[in-house]
Amino acid sequence: MKPSRSEWITLRGLxxxxxxxxxxxxxxxxxxxxxxxxxATFQFLVDAMQARVHFIAPDWRGFGGTAHAPGGYWFPDxxxxxxALLAHYAPDAPVDLLGHSLGxxxxxxxxxxxxxxxxxxxxxxxxxxxxxxPEQAPGRYGQWLDELRNPPALRSYxxxxxxxxxxxxxxxxxxxxxxxxxxxxxxxxDMRSAWVLQADPRHRLSNPMLYRLDEVLACWQAVRAPVxxxxxxxxxxxxxxxxxxxxxxxxxxxxxxxxxxxxxxVPDAGHMLHHDQPExxxxxxxxxxx
Numbered sequence: 538m539k540p541s542r543s544e545w546i547t548l549r550g551l552x553x554x555x556x557x558x559x560x561x562x563x564x565x566x567x568x569x570x571x572x573x574x575x576x577a578t579f580q581f582l583v584d585a586m587q588a589r590v591h592f593i594a595p596d597w598r599g600f601g602g603t604a605h606a607p608g609g610y611w612f613p614d615x616x617x618x619x620x621a622l623l624a625h626y627a628p629d630a631p632v633d634l635l636g637h638s639l640g641x642x643x644x645x646x647x648x649x650x651x652x653x654x655x656x657x658x659x660x661x662x663x664x665x666x667x668x669x670x671p672e673q674a675p676g677r678y679g680q681w682l683d684e685l686r687n688p689p690a691l692r693s694y695x696x697x698x699x700x701x702x703x704x705x706x707x708x709x710x711x712x713x714x715x716x717x718x719x720x721x722x723x724x725x726x727d728m729r730s731a732w733v734l735q736a737d738p739r740h741r742l743s744n745p746m747l748y749r750l751d752e753v754l755a756c757w758q759a760v761r762a763p764v765x766x767x768x769x770x771x772x773x774x775x776x777x778x779x780x781x782x783x784x785x786x787x788x789x790x791x792x793x794x795x796x797x798x799x800x801x802x803v804p805d806a807g808h809m810l811h812h813d814q815p816e817x818x819x820x821x822x823x824x825x826x827x
Contacts, residue, residue: 538580538584538718539558539559539580539583539584540558541556541557541558541577541580541583542556542557542558543555543556543557543602544556544557545602546625548618548621548622548625549614549617549618549621551598551603551604551606551618552603552604553595553596553598553603553604553618553622554576554595554596554601554602554603555576555593555594555595555596555622556576556577556592556593556594556595556596557591557592557593557594558583558591558592558594559589559590559591559592560589560591561591562591563589563590563591564589564590564591564633564826565590565591565593565626565627565632565633566590566591566592566593566632566633566634566635566826567593567594567619567622567623567626567632567633567634567635568592568593568594568635568636568640569594569595569597569619569634569635569636569637569639569640569641569643569644570594570596570597570600570636570637570638570639570640571636571637571638571639571640571641571662572638572639572740573600573734573736573740574600574637574638574723575596575600575601575602575722575723575735576594576595576596576601577601577718577719577722577723578637578719578722578809578811578812579592579594579637579811580718581715581811581812581815582811582815582818582819582822584815585815585816585818585819585820586819586822586823587819587823588822588823588826588827590633590826593622593626595618595622596735597615597618597639597640598610598614598615598618599736599737599739599740600735600736600737600740601722601735601736602735605737605739606737609739609742610737610739610740610742611746612643612744612746615639615643616643616646616647616650619643619644619647620647620651620654623651623654631653631654631655631656631762632654632655632656633655633656633657633658633659633826634647634648634655634657634658634659634762635658635659635660635661635822636659636660636661636663637661637662637663637811638661638662638663638808640663641660641661641662641663642663642665642666642753644658644659644660644663645658645660645663645665645753645756645757645760646753646756646757648756648760648762649755649756649757649758649759649760650756650759652759652760652761652762653761655760655762656762657762657763657764657765657825657826658760658762658763658764658765659764659765659767659822659825660764660765660766660767661767661768661810661811661818662767662768662769662772662774662808662810663766664768664774664788664791664792665748665750665753665791666748666750666777667748667777667778668748668750669747669748669749669750670747671747673747674747677743677744677745677746677747678745680743680745681742681743681744681745682745684742684743685742688738688739688742689738689739689741689742690738691733691734691736691738691741693727693731693732693733694724694731694732694733695731695732696732697717697720697721697724697732698717698720699732700720700723700724700732701713701716701717701719701720702716704716704719704720704723707809708807708809708812708813710805710806710807710809710812710813711809711812711813715812719812720732722735723735754791754794757791757794757795758794758795758796760795760796761796762797763797763798763799763825764795764797764798764799765798765799765801765821765822765825766792766795766798766799766800766801767800767801767802767803767810767818767821768788768801768802768803768810769802769803769806769807769808769810769813770802770803770804770805770806771805771806771807772806772807772808772810773807773808774808775788799825801818801821803817803818
């Protein structure tokens with residue numbers, strides 16, 4: 538494995554953990570992980586890539602080694618944290634931006650809002666969420682209020698091996714070696730020697746704000762950077778958009794809002810496609826960055 542190094546910086550009042558691979562003087566690729574994940578998730582993709590770059594991957598607020606946010610977790614805060622991160626590491630030049638899932642959704646919106654800060658955009662499973670309707674608002678607000686009365690908790694595990702088995706239950710394609718590596722970053726022992734996930738349980742609260750797809754697509758239309766769009770043939774999230782034909786049609790409709798996009802669908806891969814097929818994705822990213 539290519540060695541990584543950790544750095545802690547303050548972004549918007551929070552102590553942020555940032556992982557680095559590669560040489561400081563190389564071109565920067567910022568990598569943004571997904572929900573209930575950590576920056577180390579990109580290790581296998583980094584290992585497989587040939588390009589000489591400086592990878593910078595933060596743990597989002599409330600995940601991994603980054604501090605928990607006292608006020609909770611709201612999508613605009615991810616945009617603001619990313620803006621502050623780029624101001625810290627690349628104040629004078631645009632960067633290449635890669636995101637997975639939640640990280641890809643942040644990256645896609647940010648690349649439209651701050652089009653001059655993103656040179657190239659790589660979205661792994663970044664197709665967004667199903668559209669919502671205004672009439673869903675009362676129920677969503679009520680659900681959120683109910684959950685605040687009984688805050689969510691995260692279960693603990695006996696040891697690192699049990700964490701690895703949990704990861705493999707979530708993703709049966711995950712090899713023993715990769716599961717063992719990820720388990721050591723996804724969780725850590727607490728004072729009782731039980732292993733607990735490195736995440737604020739409040740991330741599991743329902744979001745009281747509805748997903749406004751039209752606003753997301755308007756941001757995508759403002760993106761000037763070329764886009765590499767990568768999704769998984771066996772993605773567990775696709776059925777949210779209907780059957781296979783309906784999902785493909787909706788994904789194509791959304792993707793068309795980008796002006797310059799290259800598409801890749803990865804076979805034998807699920808939502809965690811960078812764990813399942815890192816070599817195939819690395820080849821595509823290397824070519825895209827040339």
